[in-house]
Amino acid sequence: MGNSALFIAVFLACAVEAVEALTIVLAAGIGRGWRSALTGLLAGLLTLTVIVAALGPAVAAIPLDVLRLVVGGLLLIFGLQWLRKAILRASGYKALHDETAAFESALAAAQDSPAPSGSGLVPDWYGFTLAFKGVVLEGLEVVFIVLTFGSNQRNVGLAAVAAMTAVLVVAAAGVAVRAPLARVPENGMKFVVGVMLTAFGMFWGAEGAGAHWPGSDLALLVLIPGVGLYAVILVAVFRRRGLRKQLADKRADAQKGSPA
Template structure:
């Protein structure tokens, strides 16, 4: 079994990233439109999310451990490799870095341009739906991370506490500054979380398939650094390729002139 500390940190960091993205959407809805409607959307999203988690939680824990690790390992690999791919491309200079201020400005402009409309008790339906969708979609990823990590380690309470702590920390910070948390090193966090999710996916997926790791959980001390080194090597190669391409372009341009 992975240590409680490692489980808490992995879930907390992954959930912080999702919580920051949800906060950006809610702030855009509330700042540009109507705070009461935006908060109503948050409450509705959290309520639906709680019902989904209450239904899925017992079902996940009922799966035999071997099958659970195979399924969870595969899902974590899908999520982890997606995050890691984007993080490598950003660090390598081939993809724009994730900018919460730019995303906030984009969401703000879209919200301001949307027509106003009241439905039932909701004064501004656009603010409500924007917050609802943001909280529900990002919240589902938080729930997935907490449930999969917690169920696989047979410690859903600790994983839930880590997820809740991440959401509370981000929410409190957001309320305090009422602005997107642009100072959070989200690109670095996504790189680290991508490495962690990919590493756990490899580890648990192999275990679920029947493989036996040398040293049991201690093998993670080799798997995580191996994935990190591989990712960093790709970043270096991409940066060199980008630099060589830029140099070649400059040379060709100079000869043409």
């Protein structure tokens, strides 16, 4: 796996998480006040930094074959979950993720919560907690992606740069528009990231178990399109089934409504 592929994979995955974290921080800032929200944001980033500093060396010390086997299994679980949801959304069996709706829901909850209580840097503990939890929960997935991809390729530094770049790009866009990034094709990005995580999980898991891929890293150029094609076929099959079910339901309703 080349440095370019590592950077792109980490960047896309972290960008999705950054969009969701941004939505929560915006809701906390607009609904409860920016001082508490920004303090919660900084506290969350500090917590994630400590986690990376603590876990990074420990993960890097694991033997490469063991690391690839463990990371491959985890990425398969993680990637298949993303891919399953993306396929269901694309085929109409699950509602598309709407960042605007998520923002409005979080904002309404923030505005309806008890009156601010606090002082100093944290005049409102609800806003602080909302921003802190959003950053840490979404950030933990970023940490997982950075550590697994970076440690497996023995290049945590590049993975961290890719993650930081994604976060900065999303944050800059959010500050510029001061709104949730509803126009970002998040559902499409999740589909692509699900495909990539699944393919990398298969690749590294097999290598960790002792298998040797033909062409070494070049096998990813077959695995990634192969997983993507299979996912697209599943979307087409599920859409067809959904259309057939809709037609059958309409016919059944028509027959019930027709006179005997």
